[in-house]
Amino acid sequence: MRKAIVVGGGIGGLSAAIGLHGIGWEVTVLERAPELTAAGAGISLWPNALRSLETLGIHLGKLREQASGGLHDRAGRRITRWDAEAFRRHHGRPLAAIHRADLVDALRDALPAGCVRTGTEVTGLDDLDADVIVAADGIHSALRKQLWPRHPEPVYSGSTAFRAVTALPHAADLSTSWDDGAEIGVIPLHDGRVYWWASYVTEPGIRHEDPKAYLRSRFGGWHEPIPELIEATAPEALLHHDLYLLGTPLPSYVRGRVALLGDAAHAMPPFLGQGGCQAIEDAVVFAAALSDTEDVDAALKSYDEQRRPRSQAVAKASVQAGKLGPQLRNPLAVAVRNGVARLLPGALTARAGAGVSGWIPPVPRRPAPPRTR
Structure with missing residues (x-):
């Protein structure tokens, strides 16, 4: 049996391990954290990710399919309407959301006991012995x-x-709200809780002695339920991260028998909601490529040829979406953008992003069951 080592127990690494296990490989996941946990936040799963998870055999029971919502300005005036049924027609699946911890739990439970080794930090390749090594160790890989x-x-x-x-x-309803250089998103989860985020243009490294008080002063004048969400959030539940990306695309996702996957390969800003989705895509393509041939080098080459152009294009589009969306600060440009967006018909806005989310994953070939006499 061929062996693979996956470095990193995040969404991409666990998905890769599931794909490899499904095609008959022996897989070990090495995760430096003492236990598999996920930050206390949610994640949007676009149709491309849902199809990929289904292809890997993962059927999530804690998903919340998003109902109709919209894009607003800080006063709550609608910029565009988002129609859930039209979205489903154009994209083939709904837009869904799940708590990251629930997704990590589902992925971990799909792997054999003992497959994941926590508390194991990998700083180099010298001590790793496998037919294939998957580097899924994050943006600072x-x-x-x-x-x-x-x-x-x-x-x-x-x-x-x-x-x-x-x-x-x-x-609470699904919504995104923009102001000059700022964005707040609200996504309902399956259990009645709400995942929300606030991003804004600023210098990196700035932290606040009382983050909740800062958010109250910065966003307390926005429309409901934004002030209410801030007030309802326990200070210890707030996560604060500067947003980084791999600004210079890699020349390859493969070197020798090592394949990069997820943020290690193509870290992108979150303005299209595709970071985790692209990592799951990586995983299913990786498994499919290795299932198609006994030649590991040829499979890795195929993985790189399939994933690098697409994921790097999505990363580039994510940067552009930020510049034209929540990072746009010029008041005149903001007014023009919002005015143009208000004129767009709902049928057109429902199709936005279909070129990314309409992606159909390849199906890894499962090993034939042993013959019985």
């Missing part, structure tokens, strides 16, 4: 740095973000 030591480090996107999951005494 140590393995990427070892393989491409002269490649530029990740760069700051220009925005920082707060994220949290909290409960409200009433239902």
Whole structure:
């Protein structure tokens, strides 16, 4: 049986391990954290990710399919309407959301016991012995740095973000709200809680002694339920991260028998909601490529040829979406953008992003069951 080592127990690494296990490989996942956990935030699963998870055999029971919502300005005036049924028609699946912890739990439970080794930090390749090594160790990947030591480090996107999951005494609708250089998103989850985030343009590294008080002063004048969400969120539930990306695309996702996957390969800003989705795509393509041939080198070459152009194009589009959307600060440009967006018919806005989310994953070939006499 061929062996693979996956470095990194995040969404991409676990998905890759599931794909490899499904095609008959022996897989070990090495995760440096003492336990498999996920930050207390949600994740949007676009149709391309849902199809990929289904292809891997993962059927999530804690998904919340998003109902109709819209894009607003800070006062709550509608910029565009988002129609859930029209979205489903054009994209083939709904837009869904799940708590990251629930997704990580589902992925971990799909793997054999003992497959994941936590508390194991990998800083280099010398001690790893396998037919294939998957580097899924995140945006600041140590393995990427070892393989491409002269490649530029990740760069700051220009925005920082707060994220949290909290409960409200009433239902909240899907919404995104923009102001000059700022964005707040609200996504309902399956259990009645709400995943929300706030991003805004600022210098990197700025932190606040009382983050909740800062958010109250910065966004307390926005439309409901934004002030209510801030008030309902426990201070310890707030996550604050500067948003970085791999600004210079890699020349390859493969070197030798090592394949990069997820943020290690193509870290992107979150303005299209595709970071985790692209990592799941990577995983299913990786498994499919290895299932198609006994030639591992040929399979890795195929993986790179399939994934690098698409994921790098999505990363580039994510940067552009930020510049034209929540990072746009010129008041005149903001007014023009919002005015043009208000004139767009709902049928057109429902199709936005279909070129990305309409992607159909390849199906890995499962090994034939043993013959019985």
